[in-house]
Amino acid sequence: MKKWINxxxxxxxxxxxxxxxxxxxxxxxxxxxxxxxxxxxxxHTEWGKSHQFRAIKNIDQFAQRVPIQNYESLFPFINRMxxxxxxxxxxxxxxxxxxxxxxxGSKSKYIPVTSQNLKKCHIRGTWDxxxxxxxxxxxARQFECKSMIMGGSLYQYxxxxxxxxxxxxxxxxxxxxxxxxPFFAPDIKTALLADWEEKLEKLALAGANEPNIVMIxxxxxxxxxxxxxxxxxxxxxxxxxVWPHFQAYIHGGVSFTPYRKQFEAFFPSDQINYQxxxxxxxxxxxxxxxxxxxxxxxxxxxxxxxxxxxxxxxxKEQPEAIPLQQVEKGKQYALVITTNSGLWxxxxxxxxxxxxxxxxxxxxxxxxxxxxxxFGEEVIVENTDKAIAQTCQQTGAIVLEYTVAPIYFEGSxxxxxxxxxxxxxxxxxxxxxxxxxxxxxxxxxxxxxxxxAKSIALKQLRxxxxxxxxxxxxxxxxxxxxxxxxxxxxxxxxxxxxxxxDFLGNMV
Numbered sequence: 001m002k003k004w005i006n007x008x009x010x011x012x013x014x015x016x017x018x019x020x021x022x023x024x025x026x027x028x029x030x031x032x033x034x035x036x037x038x039x040x041x042x043x044h045t046e047w048g049k050s051h052q053f054r055a056i057k058n059i060d061q062f063a064q065r066v067p068i069q070n071y072e073s074l075f076p077f078i079n080r081m082x083x084x085x086x087x088x089x090x091x092x093x094x095x096x097x098x099x100x101x102x103x104x105g106s107k108s109k110y111i112p113v114t115s116q117n118l119k120k121c122h123i124r125g126t127w128d129x130x131x132x133x134x135x136x137x138x139x140a141r142q143f144e145c146k147s148m149i150m151g152g153s154l155y156q157y158x159x160x161x162x163x164x165x166x167x168x169x170x171x172x173x174x175x176x177x178x179x180x181x182p183f184f185a186p187d188i189k190t191a192l193l194a195d196w197e198e199k200l201e202k203l204a205l206a207g208a209n210e211p212n213i214v215m216i217x218x219x220x221x222x223x224x225x226x227x228x229x230x231x232x233x234x235x236x237x238x239x240x241x242v243w244p245h246f247q248a249y250i251h252g253g254v255s256f257t258p259y260r261k262q263f264e265a266f267f268p269s270d271q272i273n274y275q276x277x278x279x280x281x282x283x284x285x286x287x288x289x290x291x292x293x294x295x296x297x298x299x300x301x302x303x304x305x306x307x308x309x310x311x312x313x314x315x316k317e318q319p320e321a322i323p324l325q326q327v328e329k330g331k332q333y334a335l336v337i338t339t340n341s342g343l344w345x346x347x348x349x350x351x352x353x354x355x356x357x358x359x360x361x362x363x364x365x366x367x368x369x370x371x372x373x374x375f376g377e378e379v380i381v382e383n384t385d386k387a388i389a390q391t392c393q394q395t396g397a398i399v400l401e402y403t404v405a406p407i408y409f410e411g412s413x414x415x416x417x418x419x420x421x422x423x424x425x426x427x428x429x430x431x432x433x434x435x436x437x438x439x440x441x442x443x444x445x446x447x448x449x450x451x452x453a454k455s456i457a458l459k460q461l462r463x464x465x466x467x468x469x470x471x472x473x474x475x476x477x478x479x480x481x482x483x484x485x486x487x488x489x490x491x492x493x494x495x496x497x498x499x500x501x502d503f504l505g506n507m508v
Contacts (some may be wrong), residue, residue, distance in 0.1 A: 001375055002144045002145075003144055005143050005144070006140075006141055006142070006143040006144040006176040006273040008143075008380065009130075009134070009142070010134055010140070010142040010312045010406050011031060013127075013130060013131040013133075013134040013135070014135075016127060016128060016131035017131045017132070017134075020128060020131060020132070020289075020297075022301075023301040024117055024297075024300075024358075024359040027300050027324065027325075027359070027360055028245075028323075029323060030300050030301050030324050031300055031305055031306065031323075031324055032298075033058060034049065034301070034303070034304075034305050035062060035305040035338065036339060036481060038340060039053045039062070039126075041091055041452055042089075042090060042091055042339045042342070042471070043089065044087065044091070045087045045088060045089065045091055046087060046088050047077065047088065047342070047467070048404075050410060051065050051066050051198050051344075052063050052065060052391070053195045058291060058427075058457070059323055063146030063307070063321070063345075064404065065242075066344050066345050067345065068309075068318075068319055068321060068336060068345045068346075068347060068348050068374050069343075069344060069345055069346045069347070070224055071109050071346075072348065073477050074089070074343065074344075075087050077342075078097075078112060080094075080112075080427075080455060081094050081112055081175070081342075082097060082157055082159075082160060082163050083159060083163075084153070084160050084163065084382070085140050085377070086141060087110065088116050088147065088342070089342030089344065090112065090340070090341060090342030090345075091120070092114070092115075092260075093342075094112045094113070094114050094163075094262060094342075095162065095163060095164060096112075096113035096114075096118065096163075096164055096165075096166075096171050097112055097157070097163060097164070097165050097166050098111045098115060098165075098166065098167065098168040098281040099111075099152075099166060099167060099173055099281070100281045100496070108320055111168075111281040111282050111343070112341045112342050113168070113171055113341055113342065114301065114340060114341045114342065116218060116340040116341075117151055117303055117339060117340045117341035118171065118172075118175055118393060120150030120302070120303045120340060120341060121283050121284050121302050121303035121304065121339065121341070122168060122171075122172050122279065122283070122284050123175070124174060124282025124284070125175065125277075125279060125283075125287065125299055125302055126172065126284070128278075128287060128299060128302070129275070129277055129287040130142060132275075132287055132288065132289045132297070133248065133273070133275060136273070136289075136290070136291045137247065137248075137273065137291075139270040140247065141214050141245065141246075141247065142183065142214060142215055142247075142257055143183055144214075145183070145185060145186065145213065145214035145474075146183050146185040146194050146208060146210060146213055146214065147184060147185070147213070147214060147215040147217070148184075148185050148186075148203065148206075148213055148216045148217075149169065149173060149184070149191060149216070149217050149218065149219065150169075150203065150216070150218030150219070150222055150223055150226060150227050151167060151169030151170050151173050151191055151218070151248060151484070152167025152168075152169050152170040152192075152201075152482075152484055153167070153170050153194040154166035154167055154171070154174060154192055154272070155194065156172050157434075159351045166192075166354075167281075168279070168281045168483045168484070169259075169484060170191075170192055170282070171187060173191050173192060174188065175450055176188070178343070181197060185206055185207075185208035185210050185213060186202065186203065186210070187417050187452070190202045190203065190206065196481050197482075199482070200222075200225065200229065200482070201229070202224060204226055204227055204230050205232055205233065207226065207230045207242070208230050208233040208234045208242065208245075209240065210246060211243060211245070212241075212245055213243040213246060213306070214246055214247050214248070215246070215247060215248045215249070215250065216246075216249055216250070217249070217250035217251070217277075218251075218294070219251075219254065219485070219486060220251055220256065220259040221254075221262075221401065221471075221472070221475075221486070222482055223249070223251075224259070224262060224263075224266075224400070225264050225472065227239055230242055233436070236374070238265065238266055238267065238268055239264075239267055240267050240268060240269060240475070241365060243336050246267060246272065247271070247272065247273060248273040248274070248275055249267075249272070249273075249274050249275070250261060250275050251274060251275070251276055251277070251315070252276055252277040252278055252279055253279075253280075253486055254486050254487075254489070255364070255381065255382070255385040256274060256276060257385040257386065257388070257389045258385055258389060258392075258400075258401075258402070259398050260274070260389070260425055261398050261446050262398060262400070263376075265398075271293040273291055273507065274287045275287070275288045275291070276294075276296055277296070277364075278296055278364060279440060280348060280350070281348075282337060282341070282343060282346070282348045283302070283303065283304045283339050283341070284299060284327040285298065285299060285302075285303055285304065285337075286298050286299055286361075286387050287299065288312075288363055288419045289361075291445075292315065293355075294365075295355040295356070295361040295362060295363050295466065296361060296362055296363070297359055297360070298359075298360040298361065298362055300324075300360065301340055303339070303340040303341075304337050304338070304339050304340075304459070305339075306323075306324050307321035307322065307323055307324075307335060307336035307337075307338075307345065308321055308322055308323075308324070308326075308327055308333035308334070308335065308352075309321050309322075309333060309336055309347070310322065310331065310332075310409065311331070311332045311333070311334075311335060313334075314334055314368055317406075321336045321345070323326070327354050327357065327360075328357075329353075329354050329355060329356065330349055330353065330354070331353065331354070332352075332353055332365060332380075333351065333352055333354075334347060334349070334350070334351050334352075334449070335347065335348055335349075335351075335352060340452065345472060349367050349368045349369060350364060350366075350367055350368075351364070351365045351366050351367060351368060351380070351467060352364055352365060352456060353365050353382075353404075363380040363382070365380055365475070366380040366382055366489075366490070367381070367382065368437070369491075369492075370488060370489055370490045370491065371490055371492060372404055372405070372406050372417060372490050372491070373492055374406035374408060374415060374492060375415050375451050375458055376447060376451065377445065377447045377448040377458070378445070378447045378448075379404075379417070379441070379445055379447075379448055379452050379490065380490070381489045381490055383444050383445045383448075384402075384404055384441065384489060384490060385489070386440075386444050387437055387440040387441040387444055388402065388437070390440045391433060391436050391437045392442050394436055394440075395427040395428070395429075395432065395433050395436060396425070396427065397423060397425055397426060397427040397433060398423065398424035398425040399421055399422070399423055400423060400424045400468065400471070401421045401422045401470075401487050402420060402421040402422065402487075402489065403418060403419075403471075403487060403488055403491070403496050403497060404417055404418065404419050404420075404488060404489065404490050404491075404497075405418050405489070405490075405491055405493065405494045405496060405497035405498075405501065406418070406492065406493075406494070407462065408494075414455065414457070414458060414459040415457065415459070416458050416459040416460065416461055416462060417458070417461040417462070418464065418497055419437070419461055419462070419463045419464065420464045420466055420473050420500050421463060421464070421465055421466070421498055422465075422466050422467070422469075422470050422503065423465060423468070424468070426465065427495075430463065430465060431457040434461065434463045435460065435465070436451070437461065437463070438460045438461045442462070464497075464501065466500070466504055467504075470500065470503075470504055471487055471500075471502070472505050474500050475487065477503060478499070
C-alpha cells in the first residue's frame with residue numbers, strides 16, 4: 001500500500017516540477033505578476049494608502065514610492081498587527097508570527113506569517129523542495145517511509161493571546177498538511193515541545209526505535225547532538241546501522257561546508273544526499289535543484305518579489321536596489337524582499353551571490369552584519385567556511401564550530417584575527433593547522449592577503465582551540481539553546497569571542 005502512495009506522490013511531484021520549469025523559463029514575467037498581485041491585494045491597507053498603491057503601474061514606480069525598509073522601520077506596524085489590528089501591512093488580521101533567532105544580536109524579531117505566506121511560500125517551498133528531490137532521486141521513498149524534523153516551539157503572545165509566536169519551523173509543523181502527517185516522526189506534540197532537552201531526548205528515543213527514517217531536516221549543530229544521543233542509546237557505530245533506508249539530510253540556515261565530514265561519518269555511504277534549502281523566518285527563498293551542483297534554485301513563484309543591493313549600496317542612508325534582471329554572476333548582493341506577509345522592500349540581512357542567471361541560482365554567502373572588516377580585509381562567512389574546509393582536508397582535522405573576531409591595533413602592536421575553534425578531531429599539530437588556515441584564507445580573499453603581506457598590517461591569525469561542548473554550553477548560557485538558533489560565525493567586534501573565552505574560564 002505504501003509503495004502505491006509513494007508512486008502517487010511521484011506523479012504529483014512530476015506535475016509540480018513542470019510548474020517550476022515554467023518560472024525558470026519566464027522569470028521576470030512571473031516576478032512582475034507577483035508584485036502586481038501584492039499591490040492590488042493591499043491597496044486598501046494603511047500601508048497601501050500611505051504609499052499610493054493605486055497609482056503604481058510598474059516596478060520603477062514601486063521602487064520610487066516605497067523606500068527600502070529594515071526591521072526597525074517596520075516594527076511599529078508589526079507590533080500593532082501582533083495586537084490584533086487588521087489591514088496594516090497586509091490585508092486582514094494576522095495570527096502567526098515567526099520569531100527570528102537573532103544570530104547577529106540579542107534582540108528577537110517577529111515576522112508576520114499571513115495565511116497566504118504560510119500556504120503559498122513556506123509550505124509551497126517545502127512541496128517544491130520535495131519535487132526537486134524526487135526529480136533528482138527516482139528511488140525517493142519519502143512517502144513510503146518516515147521523515148523527522150528538528151524544529152522549534154510555539155507560545156501565545158501575552159499582551160494579545162490570540163497571537164501565536166514561534167520558530168517558522170514550528171509554525172510549519174503545526175500547520176502541516178494532513179496528507180504529510182502519517183509520514184512524519186515522531187508526532188506533532190513532541191515536535192513542538194518547548195523544553196529543548198526534553199524534546200531532544202524524546203526525538204532520540206523515537207529515532208532509536210524507528211528504523212524507517214528516510215530523511216531528516218534541521219540546523220546541523222543540533223542534528224549532530226541528536227545523532228550522538230541516538231548512537232549512545234543504540235550502541236551502534238553510525239546512523240546507517242540505525243536508519244538503513246536513510247536517503248537525505250535537508251539543511252539550511254548556515255553553511256554545510258564545515259559539517260560535511262561529520263555527517264559523512266554518521267552516514268558512511270555515497271548514496272546519501274545533502275540537499276540545501278534557504279528557508280528563513282521571512283520566507284522560503286531557494287532550494288538545491290541539482291545534486292551535482294553546490295548552489296540553489298531561486299524560487300520565483302513563491303510569494304516573494306526580489307530586489308538586490310550591490311555591495312557598494314549596503315551602508316548608504318538611501319540605498320538603491322536593482323531588480324532581478326540586472327543581477328550579474330559572481331557579485332555580492334544583499335537581499336531586498338517584498339513578500340505576501342507584508343514585508344515591503346525589506347532587508348533581512350542575508351547576502352547572496354548568483355552562480356547562474358538562467359536559471360537563477362544562488363549561494364548564500366553570509367550576512368550583512370556577519371563579517372570582519374576592521375582593517376579593510378572584507379572577510380565574509382563564505383571565505384572562512386571555505387578556508388576551514390580546505391585546512392581540515394589538508395590536516396585531517398574535523399571542526400565542529402568556530403567564530404572569528406578582529407584583534408584591534410593597540411599602541412605600536414599589529415592587528416589580526418582571533419579564531420575560537422571547537423574540534424571533533426584535532427589536528428596532529430595545532431601550529432601547522434594555524435599557519436595553514438591563515439594561508440588558505442589569504443588564497444581565498446585577496447584583501448586579507450594584501451593586509452597580511454609581510455605581516456606589515458596584520459599578523460598571522462590567533463587560534464584558540466576549546467573543549468568539545470563549549471559552543472553548545474555557551475549557546476545554552478545565552479538563551480540560544482536548540483531549535484533554529486545558530487552559532488555566529490563572524491563579527492566585526494569582540495563581544496562573542498570574549499564571551500566564549502570568559503565563559504570557558506568560569507567553567508574551569
